[in-house]
Amino acid sequence: MATPEVAAATPDQLKGIKEAYEYGFHDPENYAFKSEKGLSRSVVEGISSHKDEPQWMRDFRVKALEHFEQHPMPKWAGGMMDTVDFQNIHYFVRASEKQGRSWDEVPADIKKTFDRLGIPEAERKYLAGVGAQYESEVVYHQIREDLEKQGVIFLDMDSGLREHEDIVREYWATVIPPNDNKLAALNSAVWSGGSFVYVPPGVHVEMPLQAYFRINTENMGQFERTLIIADEGSFVHYIEGCTAPQYTTDSLHSAVVEIVAKPGARVRYTTIQNWSHNVYNLVTKRAIAHEAATMEWIDGNLGSKLTCKYPSIYLMGPEAHGEVLSIAFAGRGQHQDAGGKAIHVAPKTTSTITSKSISKDGGRASYRGLLEIAPGARESKSKVVCDALLLDEESRSDTYPTIRIGEDNVDVGHEATVSKIGEEQLFYLMSRGLSEEEASGMIVGGFIEPFTRELPMEYAVEMNRLIELQMEGSIG
């Protein structure tokens, strides 16, 4: 398959990128409902009541809250997760009473926010469907009619549960059970919004489906829940983006994403995470790939205060293939604890995990990964590559790779590099007329090129803009 060309950002597109975090604005609150701060059984049951859910989902939430209370806090990210104050969070904020099928039906101030983020324009140009979540719920949702006619379901998760309860119940929490970990338990208790995608056998959704997540309120918790089922031989590309205002106090984003790729299906899940630097981003993402299925996580982490995210793939059927391609950019005050996991259960399965991290201004980036080959997964192959780029002396990069191999006849490789921007590289580029900042930016751009070249062109341009923004002021 030909690699798509990636366009460089034009000067016009780069205009304004020096203005710090450009998505840090916030709107006045004019909400239909906002829960009090804190987590309790009554908050959890209140969410279920607001959504008029079936009893089994209400019971699921209550049980999940018990798991959350019983589970210890994970020790990932050097204990930094202990600083999350779960009682200082609003767990449910309903921004609008109804969801729009056209942008004109979305409340004016919220629509203005998405206009500023460029979502309606992107939808017109190159997307097959869009879901826009504002606070706890999806305020706009639309899918192209031709896909709907082919039986493709793309709904917000709340509507998915209402309209397709049987399918949802069959797969719900089978990939990530509520007591898998403390954050999965929290999401299971208070989940709201997210996407439900079902692609029928043999259907290829050629243009991406996009979900956009926006937090507006201070001390807000956003807990979307996404379930994607790609039936046999189908294909879908799902893209998510996220931003929030810059506040002095912290917000929490804790999603659960479950994906099932049935035999011969291919799912690509792309994330451009650009939360403001006051958001804890603690996410559980996991996929099952059945026989000859392909699962790809393309995961870009630029924003947030702390991100803990390790997208994983369970290769359950013979000849299934998994890819995790992740980049993390950790600037001042940021900790990106990212990585990926591939678990080979069936024979002749293959995987690649490529992780690239950039740290600057004292930022900390970690790769935390797992490669596991179960007994019986003979003739499986996997390659793990972790590259770290440190831009100054005060920044930090750590690698925590775990490899477990329970089968003899396999092929496993692991490579790791840590590098700094070399004086010679800078000198060479500056001798061609570039400033030191431009030269550094170009080196960083080249370093993450394996990631940007996998993005649709419009996103690659956006990604380059974000990297330039992150690089701003990095010299001297």
Place this chain on the structure above:
Amino acid sequence: MANHTATTIDICKADELQPGDRRIVEVDGRKVGVFNSAGELYAIEDRCSHDDGPLAEGPFDPERRTVECPRHGSLFDLTTGRPKTLPAYLPVDTFDVHVEDGVVKLEVR
């Protein structure tokens, strides 16, 4: 399997293991959970294949014939020993259990 000798032990009187009840017993150093699902008896290794923690003490659903790992939530099928949900993906052992002369008997290989 041919290279293992089966050990048969008495668990309890049949009327002491009512539908919805379970017992956890130790045989030759192996822990086994014995379950009564609506009158059908099942025996499964008391070990979650995810991280080797205890399994049989977790939530038991007699209707669906499942037991849930109390540590990370994998749901195991009592009839086959196979996990129905992640994070476990390998099956655990199951054993023959039956009633003979009013006594529940477990056969462990």
